[in-house]
Amino acid sequence: xxxxxxxxxxxxxxxxxxxxxxxxxxxxxxxxxxxxxxxxxxxxxxxxxxxxxxxxxxxxxxxxxxxxxxxxxxxxxxxxxxxxxxxxxxxxxxxxxxxxxxxxxxxxxxxxxxxxxxxxxxxxxxxxxxxxxxxxxxxxxxxxxxxxxxxxxxxxxxxxxxxxxxxxxxxxxxxxxxxxxxxxxxxxxxxxxxxxxxxxxxxxxxxxxxxx
Numbered sequence: 001x002x003x004x005x006x007x008x009x010x011x012x013x014x015x016x017x018x019x020x021x022x023x024x025x026x027x028x029x030x031x032x033x034x035x036x037x038x039x040x041x042x043x044x045x046x047x048x049x050x051x052x053x054x055x056x057x058x059x060x061x062x063x064x065x066x067x068x069x070x071x072x073x074x075x076x077x078x079x080x081x082x083x084x085x086x087x088x089x090x091x092x093x094x095x096x097x098x099x100x101x102x103x104x105x106x107x108x109x110x111x112x113x114x115x116x117x118x119x120x121x122x123x124x125x126x127x128x129x130x131x132x133x134x135x136x137x138x139x140x141x142x143x144x145x146x147x148x149x150x151x152x153x154x155x156x157x158x159x160x161x162x163x164x165x166x167x168x169x170x171x172x173x174x175x176x177x178x179x180x181x182x183x184x185x186x187x188x189x190x191x192x193x194x195x196x197x198x199x200x201x202x203x204x205x206x207x208x209x210x211x212x
């Protein structure tokens with residue numbers, strides 16, 4: 001049991017170190033030696049857990065995907081309406097991108113690596129969820145008159161992916177203030193008038209608590 005726990009800690013340290021090196025140097029320039037050094041383990045220990053740099057990248061992407069799928073999860077039975085869920089998830093995702101290097105590196109690896117069999121397309125996961133939530137909003141009648149789920153999805157996905165990309169160099173793009181400004185600008189055009197006043201552009205308290 002002690003050996004298993006030690007192995008799990010070593011593996012996690014390697015994933016964390018790989019994410020930090022990938023985020024700083026890019027996948028192409030990152031070396032296994034720099035990753036093992038940052039993790040505080042030998043090259044032999046690294047190769048025991050991961051056969052290649054590609055395998056490490058896959059582990060980073062997989063761990064990031066768990067976070068994204070938790071944020072972009074199914075609607076709870078007693079949860080907020082779809083638009084508030086979307087607002088909250090956007091704040092949660094940008095918060096994790098800002099403070100969690102594994103999530104940030106997971107997205108950035110999508111720029112550095114060609115699509116591989118079985119690889120996780122994190123932006124695709126996010127896009128699919130946004131489209132689904134906005135279809136829910138359309139069915140529930142909480143979108144503004146004349147606004148379709150398809151059109152709204154284009155705007156939200158383009159903006160949020162843009163925040164993620166720009167935020168790699170300037171974290172203010174992923175700040176709560178920036179995301180709130182975005183929703184303050186978009187919601188009057190997106191939301192039905194009778195529900196607009198109940199939407200919280202800064203996210204609900206569960207978002208502020210960092211649950212996601």
